[in-house]
Amino acid sequence: MTKSVAVLGGGIGGLAAAHYLGRLRCCPRVVVVEATHRLGGWVSSTMHHDQVVFEHGPRTLRVVGNAGMNTLALAEELGLADQVKGVSYSHPSAKNRMLMVDGKLHRLPNSVKTLFTKSPPFSRPLALSGVQDLMAPRVVNNDESLFSFVNRRFGHEVAKYAIDPMSRGIFAGNARELSVNCIARRLHDVEQKHGSVFLGMFKDRKNAVKPDKNLSSVELVKRAKREKWAVWSVAGGLENFVKALENNILENNAEIWKNTPVKGILRRGGKLVIQTEEKELEVDSVISCLPSNTMSSVIQSVNPKLSALLSSIPYVTVGIVNLEYPGQLIEEPGFGYLVPSSEPNRVLGVIYDTCTFPQGDRTILTVMMGGYWFKELFGDDPPLESLLEEALAEIRQSLKIKVKPQRYHVRILRDCIAQYVVGHSETVLSARKLISELELPLALAGSSYDGVGVNDVIMSAKNAAASV
Ligand SMILES: Cc1cc2nc3c(=O)[nH]c(=O)nc-3n(C[C@H](O)[C@H](O)[C@H](O)COP(=O)(O)OP(=O)(O)OC[C@H]3O[C@@H](n4cnc5c(N)ncnc54)[C@H](O)[C@@H]3O)c2cc1C
Numbered sequence: 001m002t003k004s005v006a007v008l009g010g011g012i013g014g015l016a017a018a019h020y021l022g023r024l025r026c027c028p029r030v031v032v033v034e035a036t037h038r039l040g041g042w043v044s045s046t047m048h049h050d051q052v053v054f055e056h057g058p059r060t061l062r063v064v065g066n067a068g069m070n071t072l073a074l075a076e077e078l079g080l081a082d083q084v085k086g087v088s089y090s091h092p093s094a095k096n097r098m099l100m101v102d103g104k105l106h107r108l109p110n111s112v113k114t115l116f117t118k119s120p121p122f123s124r125p126l127a128l129s130g131v132q133d134l135m136a137p138r139v140v141n142n143d144e145s146l147f148s149f150v151n152r153r154f155g156h157e158v159a160k161y162a163i164d165p166m167s168r169g170i171f172a173g174n175a176r177e178l179s180v181n182c183i184a185r186r187l188h189d190v191e192q193k194h195g196s197v198f199l200g201m202f203k204d205r206k207n208a209v210k211p212d213k214n215l216s217s218v219e220l221v222k223r224a225k226r227e228k229w230a231v232w233s234v235a236g237g238l239e240n241f242v243k244a245l246e247n248n249i250l251e252n253n254a255e256i257w258k259n260t261p262v263k264g265i266l267r268r269g270g271k272l273v274i275q276t277e278e279k280e281l282e283v284d285s286v287i288s289c290l291p292s293n294t295m296s297s298v299i300q301s302v303n304p305k306l307s308a309l310l311s312s313i314p315y316v317t318v319g320i321v322n323l324e325y326p327g328q329l330i331e332e333p334g335f336g337y338l339v340p341s342s343e344p345n346r347v348l349g350v351i352y353d354t355c356t357f358p359q360g361d362r363t364i365l366t367v368m369m370g371g372y373w374f375k376e377l378f379g380d381d382p383p384l385e386s387l388l389e390e391a392l393a394e395i396r397q398s399l400k401i402k403v404k405p406q407r408y409h410v411r412i413l414r415d416c417i418a419q420y421v422v423g424h425s426e427t428v429l430s431a432r433k434l435i436s437e438l439e440l441p442l443a444l445a446g447s448s449y450d451g452v453g454v455n456d457v458i459m460s461a462k463n464a465a466a467s468v
């Protein structure tokens with residue numbers, strides 16, 4: 001039996017892993033080791049003195065899929081059900097996602113009807129791209145870029161105006177480098193098997209992932225279905241989810257070591273020794289929820305090959321500017337807009353925060369910039385004022401907001417999103433295979449491996465906890 005587990009990293013992944021270990025009641029000692037003075041990693045909310053909230057990282061969680069239902073179940077377990085705020089599919093924020101093309105905002109097609117009409121910037125109805133998929137020949141491969149896959153199956157415009165901006169709006173990444181096999185595996189699989197995405201999805205419908213019945217019966221999941229939620233958040237900001245997890249972990253007698261960066265790992269007999277600046281921790285098992293680039297240096301002395309595999313996963317840096325204005329300044333409400341990489345604008349996109357979750361008579365926007373293009377556009381270490389200026393120039397141009405914000409916040413989130421580039425699944429598989437061959441009592445979890453959304457991170461942590 002595993003007696004002690006170290007969970008490395010106190011982001012949402014590490015905290016979820018510690019929570020699930022507590023629930024499994026399998027290990028008398030669980031220690032979360034976190035480098036900084038705070039928990040949550042990229043989940044970070046500022047609650048101002050007047051209760052106004054700025055989100056600096058994630059802000060909405062998806063409901064769909066088993067991973068989506070699992071996070072709702074976790075929120076209920078943590079006693080957060082009353083604080084969960086759902087956004088239904090009929091809400092403008094769920095319906096209206098915009099694209100900025102040629103200096104104009106265009107609504108992305110969002111209904112069956114709009115698929116059959118021409119909606120700019122697309123020059124033909126999107127249904128015709130579906131027809132193209134039925135006719136385009138299959139190209140046999142193990143993996144390719146998202147852009148090239150969509151380009152050859154659905155045409156250049158779908159790749160340019162749908163896949164390219166979506167890759168920026170989730171990975172802050174370049175669709176020409178991200179992996180289809182990893183990010184849209186099912187679409188790629190059915191094409192490889194049946195020669196067409198649409199035909200394949202139809203023929204292969206029996207193999208679609210089935211909803212987990214245990215999760216479907218959770219009260220909060222039932223409420224989300226009844227009220228047709230697309231996404232949700234927590235009152236007071238998503239960091240309250242982190243606080244609830246922290247309380248729960250401490251109630252289950254786990255230890256949380258803050259301000260304790262992990263420097264290395266040693267193998268001692270069948271155990272692993274976690275090395276920090278001040279002390280060592282000998283444990284039976286380790287769950288690493290560290291970013292893969294950090295884990296790469298931590299694991300170097302145990303196995304350089306594993307370290308090299310982990311260091312091959314690239315990351316991007318995102319500049320994020322929260323802006324607050326008095327009054328309601330958004331003319332066409334929605335989630336926000338994305339900018340395709342082919343446009344001259346210097347931002348990735350803008351989120352209309354207060355359209356999704358109003359906060360009195362004010363408008364809060366979040367401008368995101370950089371990502372894959374950060375260094376090329378802004379250099380290595382731009383002053384925060386220059387990012388603020390970039391954000392204000394964009395807002396002036398796109399939304400015609402010329403007044404000064406009454407409050408703002410600027411951050412550079414260094415290496416904040418792992419890029420699942422072509423070959424990512426192979427890299428992760430090889431790393432896990434090597435761990436198993438070396439008989440290392442180690443599990444890799446978190447946003448570097450199995451999905452970058454909070455839901456996927458929590459699911460990855462749950463699986464890791466079950467594996468020890
Ligand atoms: C700008 C932005 C917007 C996003 N928006 C959304 C969204 O709307 N919806 C959504 O679902 N997801 C979103 N995401 C993704 C999601 O926030 C992240 O994928 C998720 O929070 C990552 O969690 P994690 O625990 O895997 O990693 P992290 O948050 O990176 O946590 C890792 C932890 O390890 C710690 N650490 C690092 N080095 C060491 C060390 N040597 N020793 C000990 N500890 C160490 C760090 O301090 C950190 O606390 C967004 C991400 C970003 C950056």
Ligand SMILES: C=Cc1c2[nH]c(c1C)Cc1[nH]c(c(CCC(=O)O)c1C)Cc1[nH]c(c(C)c1CCC(=O)O)Cc1[nH]c(c(C)c1C=C)C2
Nearest residue numbers: 097098168169170171172336337338348349350351368453
């Ligand atoms: C412009 C940059 C970014 C915006 N959001 C993110 C970046 C880098 C990060 C991000 N956003 C989402 C996720 C999680 C995805 C998941 O697997 O759950 C991450 C890592 C949520 C999200 N954002 C958009 C979509 C379509 C999704 C998926 C969930 C959902 O349907 O809500 C699109 C989008 N992102 C941004 C904007 C402005 C935008 C659309 C207008 C900002």
